Amino acid sequence: MIQSRKLLIRFLFIVIVFSVIVRFAEATSMNFTVQGGKEETRSISLAVEDRVLIRFTVVGPSDSSLHFSITYPNGTQKDFGKRGDFHDSFVCDTEGECILHFSNTDSTEDKLVTLDYEIEHYIFGIPQMLFLTIIIVVICVAAVAVFILMGKPR
Secondary structure (H helix, E strand, C coil): HHHHHHHHHHHHHHHHHHHHCCCCCEEEEEEEEEECCEEEEEEEEEECEEEEEEEEEEEECCCCCCCEEEEEECCCCCEEEEEEEEEEEEEECCCCEEEEEEHHHHHHCEEEEEEEEEECCCEEEHHHHHHHHHHHHHHHHHHHHHHHHHHCCC
């Protein structure tokens, strides 16, 4: 009984350590309004090797488009021009903040932006969910092996 209790405590400790070390995948959807003559920014915190997918749609009374640009964590800025619908993906090569710039300075109308972004974390080049699944399977197989070996009479 004491041996199984120690095993359970070690297993829980390993699970807690992995949940603290490994960041979970993020998927976010948000709506916000960019007022006429102003600019809105949204920032996304990224780690190295994160796969990022960004989508947004703009809705306005007459013109459904905004000037859009991204400042990547490595400091480079990419201007995508005036867009009403956008879809792009990239792999982050530097840890830091990715800043999305939505500019409505050339219009007096307020515009509604629906922004969706998804961040998939990778560990050792393997998607995080697959990596965690492999770890769980290995731990379960080891636990079954220990249970079988402990139950055998000698």
